[in-house]
Amino acid sequence: MMAFQKTVSARIYRLFLAHAERNGCDPRAIAKGMGLDEDSLENPYARVSRDRHLSLLRMAADWTVPFEPVKNGIAGWLRPFPELAGVVCNCPTLGDAMQHFVQYRDIIGNVDWVTVQQSDDSIAIEYMLDGDDLTGRALGNFAIIVDLARLYDPRVKVGDAELSGAPSPAYKTWSDVIGTRIEHHQPRNRLVLRSSALHTPFVKYNETLASIHLDAAMRLRETIRGRASFAEQVKLHLHEWLRDASDDLSQERIQQRLCEQLGISRWTLQRRLQAEQVQFGHLLNLARVHEATWLLTHTQLPISEIADRMRFGSTSAFTRFFTRAYGTPPTRYRTANWRGTDPLTTIGQA
Template sequence: MPARFGNHARTVSNRIALYAMHAAEQQGVGPQLFAARTGISAPDLQDPKGRIDAERHRRMTDLMAELRPRLDLHTAQSMGLFPDFPVLGSLCLNARTAREAIVAFLDYRALIGEFDFLLFRPQAGQSSFEYIAEFAPNTGFQALSNFLVLAQLIRSYDQGARTLFRVELVGPSIGMADLAECFGAPVRFDAAVNRMTLSSAQLDIPFAQYNASLAPFLLGQAQQELARIQRLHLFSAQVENVIAELLHADSGDVRKASLLAQICERLGTSRWTLHRQLQQEGVHFSELETRVKVSEARRLLSQTRWSLGQISEQLGFSSQSAFTRFFKSQHELAPLAFRQRAHG
């Protein structure tokens, strides 16, 4: 399967890798060996909003398929959307019905990860989910994790009898006898597909705790977070990050022509290709340069005691007056006035 979706590279939350690292350690694979096998090290897991690229996710999935770590009942029952994915959890747990909660989960599942395929097939009597794994497709552990989360979500909307799930997974048993307690029925392994089936009877019963006033805010949060994740791996975001790194450097020529040359060298591309790729994303290099310089100017003015001359030189302006004109054009405030306001 391709590692790109639309015009951005697909990723998965590093929270998945964090759990995988802990599971691997229980199987005797320490963090150093885990990093060697997957390319994922402890620093990659420090930021709760961090993401893992396709290749490292594939390597991690292959390692988990090889280790086949045992899933204990406590871990299985605690699988849910909180605390690791509170934006998605808040949206899914404030729907008008269980069916709408499922749709919200499917629409914003990319907040967890953009790999694999989760299909929902609603019918009058029974509905089902099918999980198709892109990596390690002959094992069912990835499907199992998703089914456990979905089961917990759907049961949050139970209005009476506890929803029961019939689960089938490809591959051999994971060696956990208590899975029947999680789903309400024994899990069948070595199946042809990863499938979870449930009664449709309660899917459209109104949820008494639904907060209509809060719903638009929660949806907006999810939309913003999804846009942030997708933007992280746009080519324009890579260019913007390199501009920021070069401007943060203590030395070097950051005038426009030199800055552009350094960026092309860093990204291993030509100027023509760089401009063409940015054009495809609807942005120009000068816009990115301006955005980064404005952000860095704000930081230097509010967080340092640097003179305007020093800031001007750091950001690659030909003179202090040129920097002042640039800053005023973006803020309608002179740099010193901005500094005074920032310091209260």
């Protein structure tokens, strides 16, 4: 199966190395081990591999000086990422800002992923981990999301904040930032925001600047993705759209949207994939299998909802597809490969 490239921006490591020094570590030695130099920490294209990033987070979990949240809200969080800040801090509504944050998180990193589901007055955000369950990975993103929401609605309320991991001494004061008690040892990493202004026009929205910032963010994201093969770029887009559970897309519409995003024709799409000996339908199936296996083994979502997220017309169609790919039905696969907290509850929901 084709490798799926996962990295984080090296820009974030200026803060990480400063925190390492406060914990008695030699930041120069850490940077050298990662292949980073002073220029890399400011280079918008420099990235750190998933495995290296996770190994450093495991090391940081033992540090005695805790991580401190930023003091000046969303401006502090996104100062290293002005391209992302320009997009998410200037949207027509709070709801649009949340969707843009999910779409352009690649600028920070694509190791984990976020899904957003909206109703009339609430937003449910789920943070899905790839690899070790380190509390800070979800918690840091939740803090960013809460402060972003406060920019649009200072009265926004946090209804729920759930983390799948155990409390960490490295994060002692973050409940105050989130604005509610954080519940640990939960089935998933989930945050619920409640706001009566979810779809209210943002009074500071500047449409002209929004188009300029969006273009800059799109070009940076595509440049980052462009370091992979063309087929891997396509796969990144497919993963992104499959994770957006609110977006109901047929295979034909997904292909059309992909061409619009990349600025190419369908003929060019097919020609470039053929040059790498890959078919679009094969990439879509790989993306569906990858997402489905992760959801089966890490979440308690019912099989029917996973089928909907993977754009299948019925649960039975998804079951047949998955069984052909893995030789076992999705329920049995979940039982054998469960990495969450309560497989019996999960299967009972299916």
